[in-house]
Amino acid sequence: MDNPRRPVNVHEAYHAHVYFDPATADAARRLCTEAANRFGLEVGRFHERLVGPHTMWSCQIRFGAGDFDRFIPWLDEHRDEFTIFVHGLTGDDLKDHTEYAYWLGDSVNLDLRVFGS
16 A cells, blocks of 8 residues: 555544564563553464464554544654554444555555455
8 A cells, every 4th residue: 555544533443463474573562561550451362373364463552532542643653664553443344444544654465365355
């Protein structure tokens, strides 16, 4: 995607997936831990394998619309080289990972076959 869509605050809840690799795993852990501490957000496991539609290792941060306006600018400013996939949580996994998909940094192809598509 040449111009990935930037996150917009139009959903009640979101996931932000910080993508990393073996060389950047420690920095990703620090970024996610700082986000949890600074904003009181829930951070999921650090997946050092491919999980779901994600084609890179990732860590998930869950946040809501009330956190969006403070969290997303902070995350964008502090993400350094990381690509971060942000998507809405509407209950429709396929739409959440396509129509409601946003990016900080470059976009990454997702494996949508996990949703039966």
